[in-house]
Amino acid sequence: MRIVAVLAPDSVLGFEVMLPGMVFGAANTVSGEEHYDIRIVTVGGTAAAASEHGAVRLVTDWDLDSLADADTVVVPGQAEFRCEPSAVVRHALLDAAERGARLASVCVGAFTLAATGLLDGQRATTHWEHAAELARRHPLVDVDASVLFIDNGAVLTSAGAAAGLDLCLHMVRRDLGAKVAADTARQIVMPPQRDGGQAQFIAHTDPDSPDSSLQPVLDWMQVNLHRPLTLDDIAAHGAISVRSLNRRFRAEIGTTPLQWLLRARVHRAQQLLETTHLSIDRIAEEAGFGAATTLRYHFARLTRTSPQAYRNSFHHSGRSSRLGERTA
Missing domain, CATH: 1.10.10.60 (Homeodomain-like)
Incomplete structure (x- = not known):
């Protein structure tokens, strides 16, 4: 079973912290097997979600030490993404990467990954509105604001929250194949073929x-x-x-x-x-x-x-x- 750890620091965006579980959990459901063990990880066991999106206090069974067991670590965005992540968070992410875990960010969670240096020398994306700032703060990162998500193998980044769903579905496809990914997409009623190279700016028809x-x-x-x-x-x-x-x-x-x-x-x-x-x-x-x-x-x-x-x-x-x- 693959352990998916979703990092939830204070001011985390509530929808983004739950969306990986929606996708990976649906993959378990449609396949009839427990491929993924999904864990919400907080610093010290609790976290407060961003109040502007609906204040919620998370109480979890998993703290940063549990990242040592994770096969995939998902880093959602947080309201205070412009602040540097704490040293303990940076070290936990670096340790996870060093032992071979796959790291993926949703939206402005890319700022957290960039602060560890793990994106240096790689292409990365984030929400279009904050891409220029990510590039300014981290000049060694090749920021591409035009795409939905980027897969560098061990480190992946996505654009806005909805693109985080696409990225998680992409990881399911990598892990379990096209059929399970397509069945998962149908289960959560989302398009099965929005590729990472598609544009962030899409005009919807009437x-x-x-x-x-x-x-x-x-x-x-x-x-x-x-x-x-x-x-x-x-x-x-x-x-x-x-x-x-x-x-x-x-x-x-x-x-x-x-x-x-x-x-x-x-x-x-x-x-x-x-x-x-x-x-x-x-x-x-x-x-x-x-x-x-x-x-x-x-x-x-x-x-x-x-x-x-x-x-x-x-x-x-x-x-x-x-x-x-x-x-x-």
Whole structure:
């Protein structure tokens, strides 16, 4: 079982301290196994949540010493993020990193991680409103304010609170595979494919104008991943110009049509690797990559592992190898 420790200092933002438990706990529920032991960690056993978001006093069974057992440490934001974290908090985080724990920040929790030096020389993100200040305070950190989250392997950072959900879901995908991550997303009613590289600034469509949504186009692309889709094909299906297609993807989803298509194909390959015995060549065809070499290149770039290594880690024995029927 993996221990997820969520650090809760005084003035912690209440929603952010609870959101990791929502995601990792849902992963336990949908998989039917206790993959994660979620612990709220405070300094001395208690913490006061930020009063401007609703004053709550947390009383927990876990103090900083328990970080020594954690496999993942999540650092939420706090109202007083501009203040330097205490020496005991910094040392606890550094000790956790030194023994191999994965550290992840939500929103302005990046300021706490940056204060330890763990982000020096790495890309990091935080809420767009405070990104310039993070860069000014920590010039050795390569701050990117344009993305939802950044995965550096052992250290991860996310933008605003909602991006923290995306980051936790991303970690579930890394740990347990694409199917459990997709089931977890459905359980907590969130999008399963908001990738870290998507933009923080996303304009939402008018809910009273369903015809303006790209959802029918996304659904069609998902069904036709195996086909060699071009921008012209996608635009023609949506009955719009290529220029309008690119603009609307940027506005509604925060990425380009071809980038969304590429990531959807990688996710499809992950599902097939987990649930079928198909060859890598056949999976490359079914996911729309055409050739195994193309699949391996994009798969390694986006998941940091090879298709075969991913299958060895996440394949579910005993499941059917038959492909589901496609709908045109």
